[in-house]
Amino acid sequence: MEPNGKGPMLTRRQQLAGIAGGLVMGALPSRLDAAGDEPLKDLAAQKGVLFGTAISAGRSSPMADPGYGALVARECAVVVPENEMKVYVLGNDPQALNFGPADRIATFAQDHRMKLRGHTLLWNYGKYISPALAQMVEATGAEKWLRAYIAKVAGHFGDRIYSWDVINETIDPKTGEVRGTVFDKALGFDVFKIAYETAREHAPHAQRVYNDYMSWEVGNETHRAGVLRLLARFRKENVPVDALGIQSHLGNDGSHSRVQRAEWKRFLDEVVAMGYRLLITEFDINDREMPRDVARRDAQTAAVAKSYLDQMLAYPQLDQLLCWGLWDKHSWLNGFAPRADGLPQRPLPYDDELKPKPMRAAIADALRAAPVRKGIA
Numbered sequence: 001m002e003p004n005g006k007g008p009m010l011t012r013r014q015q016l017a018g019i020a021g022g023l024v025m026g027a028l029p030s031r032l033d034a035a036g037d038e039p040l041k042d043l044a045a046q047k048g049v050l051f052g053t054a055i056s057a058g059r060s061s062p063m064a065d066p067g068y069g070a071l072v073a074r075e076c077a078v079v080v081p082e083n084e085m086k087v088y089v090l091g092n093d094p095q096a097l098n099f100g101p102a103d104r105i106a107t108f109a110q111d112h113r114m115k116l117r118g119h120t121l122l123w124n125y126g127k128y129i130s131p132a133l134a135q136m137v138e139a140t141g142a143e144k145w146l147r148a149y150i151a152k153v154a155g156h157f158g159d160r161i162y163s164w165d166v167i168n169e170t171i172d173p174k175t176g177e178v179r180g181t182v183f184d185k186a187l188g189f190d191v192f193k194i195a196y197e198t199a200r201e202h203a204p205h206a207q208r209v210y211n212d213y214m215s216w217e218v219g220n221e222t223h224r225a226g227v228l229r230l231l232a233r234f235r236k237e238n239v240p241v242d243a244l245g246i247q248s249h250l251g252n253d254g255s256h257s258r259v260q261r262a263e264w265k266r267f268l269d270e271v272v273a274m275g276y277r278l279l280i281t282e283f284d285i286n287d288r289e290m291p292r293d294v295a296r297r298d299a300q301t302a303a304v305a306k307s308y309l310d311q312m313l314a315y316p317q318l319d320q321l322l323c324w325g326l327w328d329k330h331s332w333l334n335g336f337a338p339r340a341d342g343l344p345q346r347p348l349p350y351d352d353e354l355k356p357k358p359m360r361a362a363i364a365d366a367l368r369a370a371p372v373r374k375g376i377a
């Protein structure tokens with residue numbers, strides 16, 4: 001039983017005959033029998049929201065797994081590569097980039113008439129800037145390298161990408177300041193001007209997003225304040241940024257308390273008051289602090305999802321909701337944040353066998369309850 005008291009999203013018969021049986025791509029009906037089983041992309045579209053997921057091009061890709069491919073095609077209006085557009089996959093030399101894996105994802109999106117997001121032109125975080133890249137940037141000159149790289153990547157995809165995470169995670173959550181990478185040490189604030197202006201030049205029709213992981217959770221106060229200062233400076237200095245990407249990697253620390261919701265509202269209100277649109281770019285729920293018992297755990301993730309999405313979807317400026325994967329099987333959290341009891345994490349709307357979980361119902365319920373907006377779609 002779902003936490004909202006409704007029955008399971010798919011009937012037993014549908015599960016056996018359909019997703020769980022690994023249907024070939026495209027073989028799922030666009031709408032299942034019961035009214036409540038509408039694809040998430042359709043529920044979202046009714047409210048002016050694009051629903052989608054991150055996918056990869058490797059062994060866990062929807063191209064390699066027909067059951068997963070069919071599910072992604074049924075549920076999603078948009079996909080974003082989890083890693084394939086990052087510099088460590090594309091390569092450090094702007095004149096010799098490897099677009100193969102990203103192109104496979106672009107083709108999957110095109111074949112299924114899905115939109116494509118881009119992630120990310122500059123992950124301005126030292127941890128993800130290899131020594132070899134730093135060396136090349138210093139040898140070339142930071143401005144020259146950045147302009148050449150963004151021109152090539154944004155230019156390669158052109159209008160196939162409707163929305164780019166131009167810069168990702170540049171604020172240090174501990175200090176609230178810009179992190180201090182090879183780029184901003186050389187260029188200061190100009191790194192932002194150069195990145196967003198070059199993106200505008202080479203992908204003029206794409207939405208330009210600043211993406212970060214400040215969240216509503218306790219302990220994120222400094223991070224939120226730093227992001228607000230950055231967004232304010234973008235406006236002051238006319239940096240062409242359209243939206244704030246709110247990654248939304250959540251956990252369960254009781255953050256959905258009244259106080260915390262009020263803090264989060266204050267943050268979101270300030271962001272939209274500056275004229276930014278909002279999007280959820282990487283939604284999942286880390287269940288490390290939750291019980292072993294699967295039913296209880298799934299009920300908790302569903303409750304966090306509903307509480308969070310209700311608050312977020314109340315903003316008419318929010319028009320995209322992307323999960324960081326659609327099923328638990330290949331979630332990054334199993335590698336990056338394993339549970340102490342050794343059980344696999346269950347952070348996403350579908351389980352390892354592609355069966356819908358209470359979290360899927362929570363997302364559907366939040367979309368049904370959301371007001372209509374004029375979205376990006």
Ligand code: G3I
Pocket residue numbers: 082083086168213247282332
């Ligand atoms: O592809 C190699 C494989 O060949 C090798 O055998 C294996 C051994 O470790 O590594 C594989 O690469 C890993 C890659 O994921 C693909 O699975 C990298 O080591 C690993 O670092 C990489 O992690 C990704 C991480 O970003 C760092 O790029 C995660 O999949 C991805 O989910 C995560 O995504 C980030 C967003 O981009 C930004 N926001 C936070 C989010 C979660 O950390």
